[in-house]
Amino acid sequence: MDKMRHNLSICQTEFISICVRDPRLHKDDLWHTHVDYEICIHTNSMCFRKKTSCVRRRYSEFVWLRHCLEQNALIMELPKLPPWNPFFSIKNTEQVFQRMKGFQEFLESVLYMPLLLSDSRLHLFLQSDLSITKMERCAIGKTRYTVAEAIQRSSSGYISRQENKASCDSDCESSSSSGFGLSVDTHVRVSPIPFLES
Template identity: 65%
Template structure:
């Protein structure tokens, strides 16, 4: 089998889905999205993964990829930032989610970008932006591969599994990935986001627009 044939048989499938409201505090909130990846590509340490990322982290990723590629390729655009983006507007959320998925699909078609450590940490670890940057630059006691491998896999093979997500956070005092109970919408609340755009009265008052 030739190298070209092997390459053609390698696939990378990515989904951006399951938007959920996360509250920073009483007044500030944002939406994050689940990124699911299935692949048989030799470029990836993990063949199946699931993480949650917010829009500002996508912005960080694009900036890093652009800087690291030294402008050798033209990167796809992210859905534009909307100063009036509302956590209660199902249409805006769906459009952004679709745009984020399209962005990742195009990124993953580039062999050059597939070699970027920031992309792998973004897709397959739940490290914060600062820790992803430090890890990619070799300023952490763990490697990129270790960061990816040590973060547990959340299963998402069914709708029930999809709504049992655990938030994975890197312990700041160790190099191990720990599971903590997330402050996410439950299954009925997540579904209500699209059925009832106003959500409940408290969220409507306090979480109208996404925080930066």
Template identity: 60%
Template sequence: MQEFISVWVRDPRIQKEDFWHAYMDYEICIHTNSLAFNKKSSCVRRRYSEFVWLRQKLQDNAMLLVHLPELPPKNPFFSLNNARQIGARMEGLKNFLEEIVRSPVLLSDSCLHLFLQSQLSVRKIEACAEGRSRYTVSEAIQGSGPQRFGSDENLQEGDIDSE
């Protein structure tokens, strides 16, 4: 059987932080039969700034072994109400992820798996990947529950041992 990894970026949502601040996040869904993934199907929500963090983290971890694809450019005039801009950004994020998961070097990075298959914040992803949490990468991914139906983070703030 041929190995596959399907990636979707969909369902953009505006998240309001307070009266003046809001951001857009996107649902990232993975469906695969790849042995590189513990979970064969998952969905998480991520915002653009987390993709920026992921790209930098992968660049740092892979050093010069792999050329990383570019993210869609950050647009200072990005509008949360402009469907064309949102659609173009989602397509760019999807293309970025599709290229990333085709690289065996990048596919071996635990930060990538935690980004794609757990609801952990980037700070908690780093702690888990560096062994500074009470749970393993696999436990963090498995512990994130049926993500299609909820995005509650089951791993609590106190689960990071040392910060």
């Protein structure tokens, strides 16, 4: 009985804290901009290679991730992303907050699904700074580096994020380069599952 109580205690203390914050505007060319967001993770879960990490991702990358996870989820119903908005503007604080909240809820739900935690594309999305093309190639073993190496080599982090260029989302029509200090922060409890590279 004491052993069982001890094992339960270990499971209950495992956590994943995920935070979506700091929207930034990127100017792609004269007419196009996009917004990206910082995703920070702090965890003691054995599912993750890094216990703390920060990366920046844009709306189109979230769409890609959801599509990838859909292939893995089979009959499970995946959470929805916040809707695409052609009139999205970084100047509209309510739109920005709702977008970040939607991303936050999506990631929280995904992290509650043990099957999805074994998908290497999810880990590359959350803890590497690879592009979509490189994440796809890395996940199927067509790069010189493994998933673990890509995550460990990621240059994004609490210090290097200060040096990142200003960024924003694929819906963004705004030309402002200032970011908001908005964030949505939660703790997700998960059961320990080994990290697998697909």
